[in-house]
Amino acid sequence: MTTTLYRATYLHTPSSPFTDAAALHAQDDGGLLVEGGVIRAVGGYADLCAAYPDVPVADLRGGLLLPGFIDTHVHFPQVRVIGGLGLPLLDWLDQCALPEEARMADAAYARGVARDFVGGLVQAGTTTALVFGSHFAGAVDELFTEAARVGLRCVSGLVVSDRLLRGELHTTPQRAYDEGRALIERWHGVGRSLYAVTPRFSLSASEGVLDACGALMQEFGDVRFTSHINENTREVEVVRGLFPEARDYLDTYERAGLVGRRSVLAHNVWPTDRELGAMAEHRCTAAHCPCSNSALGSGFFPLRRHLDAGVHVSLGSDVGGGTGFSLLKEGLQAHFMQNLMGEAGVALSPAHLLYLATLAGAQALGLEGQTGSFEVGKQFDAVYLSSAPGTPLDAVFRHASSPERALAAAFATGTPADVARVWIGGDEVHTRTARQMA
Numbered sequence: 001m002t003t004t005l006y007r008a009t010y011l012h013t014p015s016s017p018f019t020d021a022a023a024l025h026a027q028d029d030g031g032l033l034v035e036g037g038v039i040r041a042v043g044g045y046a047d048l049c050a051a052y053p054d055v056p057v058a059d060l061r062g063g064l065l066l067p068g069f070i071d072t073h074v075h076f077p078q079v080r081v082i083g084g085l086g087l088p089l090l091d092w093l094d095q096c097a098l099p100e101e102a103r104m105a106d107a108a109y110a111r112g113v114a115r116d117f118v119g120g121l122v123q124a125g126t127t128t129a130l131v132f133g134s135h136f137a138g139a140v141d142e143l144f145t146e147a148a149r150v151g152l153r154c155v156s157g158l159v160v161s162d163r164l165l166r167g168e169l170h171t172t173p174q175r176a177y178d179e180g181r182a183l184i185e186r187w188h189g190v191g192r193s194l195y196a197v198t199p200r201f202s203l204s205a206s207e208g209v210l211d212a213c214g215a216l217m218q219e220f221g222d223v224r225f226t227s228h229i230n231e232n233t234r235e236v237e238v239v240r241g242l243f244p245e246a247r248d249y250l251d252t253y254e255r256a257g258l259v260g261r262r263s264v265l266a267h268n269v270w271p272t273d274r275e276l277g278a279m280a281e282h283r284c285t286a287a288h289c290p291c292s293n294s295a296l297g298s299g300f301f302p303l304r305r306h307l308d309a310g311v312h313v314s315l316g317s318d319v320g321g322g323t324g325f326s327l328l329k330e331g332l333q334a335h336f337m338q339n340l341m342g343e344a345g346v347a348l349s350p351a352h353l354l355y356l357a358t359l360a361g362a363q364a365l366g367l368e369g370q371t372g373s374f375e376v377g378k379q380f381d382a383v384y385l386s387s388a389p390g391t392p393l394d395a396v397f398r399h400a401s402s403p404e405r406a407l408a409a410a411f412a413t414g415t416p417a418d419v420a421r422v423w424i425g426g427d428e429v430h431t432r433t434a435r436q437m438a
């Protein structure tokens with residue numbers, strides 16, 4: 001079993017800065033002892049070095065070591081259509097996303113997209129992702145296969161819909177159940193893969209399809225659930241018309257038994273107070289996707305209302321409505337948007353951004369015992385940020401007055417080009433090449 005002592009400036013949030021003012025832990029010259037991919041000891045480098053004098057040291061000074069990022073909302077089939085700027089949600093789906101999603105019927109095409117997608121995630125420092133899969137079971141197999149090859153912690157599933165998309169993307173309740181069941185049996189709990197039951201959104205999923213999803217959730221108690229909610233005002237209006245008996249958008253999922261502790265609902269830009277109260281009671285998560293909300297003009301995420309209601313919030317890139325895989329960029333955009341909301345916004349510190357990009361995601365997925373922070377017993381899932389000499393971020397890293405200042409700069413200006421190395425369960429899954437640094 002390999003044992004390594006990592007020497008680095010590291011930061012992590014073992015608790016939430018929204019409830020704990022001392023949540024951010026930083027070590028200027030820190031040590032992490034990793035044995036067989038698991039963190040065995042943490043602290044100052046000098047102490048760990050004295051306690052474990054024979055263990056080989058990996059010297060990561062000069063940059064920042066953070067827990068691997070956790071993206072709780074990202075679409076596998078959309079990596080090649082990033083950048084469809086300027087359209088509202090339903091037009092963007094129609095013109096940009098869905099034509100590409102229809103191409104995923106071809107497993108060979110899906111295999112190439114899976115390589116682009118998983119590569120994009122790990123190169124951005126993402127070590128765990130809740131992934132909207134494909135409408136085609138064969139493409140979902142390609143995604144899980146590629147994620148397993150690379151070593152990504154991948155929570156994903158078959159996307160199901162039976163109306164209002166393109167015909168070739170539609171299924172039936174029975175097929176949604178049968179294909180979902182087969183995929184769960186093939187992938188759930190295998191290696192680092194977990195299954196998420198995934199109706200696209202209530203606009204495109206009839207009660208029958210939602211009930212089929214509910215049946216899978218009942219039968220397989222620990223699979224996750226994900227979908228979209230309250231993203232765009234026009235979408236909310238259409239859903240209201242499609243479900244006249246439902247109290248609101250959330251209720252369309254509640255009635256099918258889909259909302260609970262391991263449910264992640266993306267966006268929630270336009271929630272009612274009833275929905276926020278119910279989400280807090282269910283202990284489900286809202287995945288905030290600020291770049292997507294900006295690019296599609298969906299609106300400003302009411303973070304203050306979520307926090308006041310007690311709703312758990314995590315972060316998602318929402319590629320391809322979002323503009324790329326970097327959770328550093330999502331953190332910065334979240335910060336910008338809250339600033340622009342004035343009194344209604346929440347002042348997000350670097351500690352908040354780090355928490356949202358790491359532990360908050362682990363908690364959303366019920367994986368906080370394994371990942372999201374550098375605590376003893378957790379997996380060594382980590383991202384090492386180190387900039388090319390001469391870049392502004394390198395200048396900050398070399399001259400920052402504290403690790404917190406360096407962390408703020410990483411969110412302000414960091415990109416995937418600054419991601420030098422990435423580990424998942426102690427396995428190095430990405431090592432930047434000279435070309436990727438340029």
Ligand SMILES: O=c1[nH]c(=O)c2nc[nH]c2[nH]1
Pocket residue numbers: 075089093097200201228231292318321
């Ligand atoms: O941002 C989004 N991206 C999508 O692909 C999608 N599908 C339904 N609702 C959606 N929202």
Ligand SMILES: [Zn+2]
Pocket residue numbers: 073075132228266318321
């Ligand atoms: Zn989405």
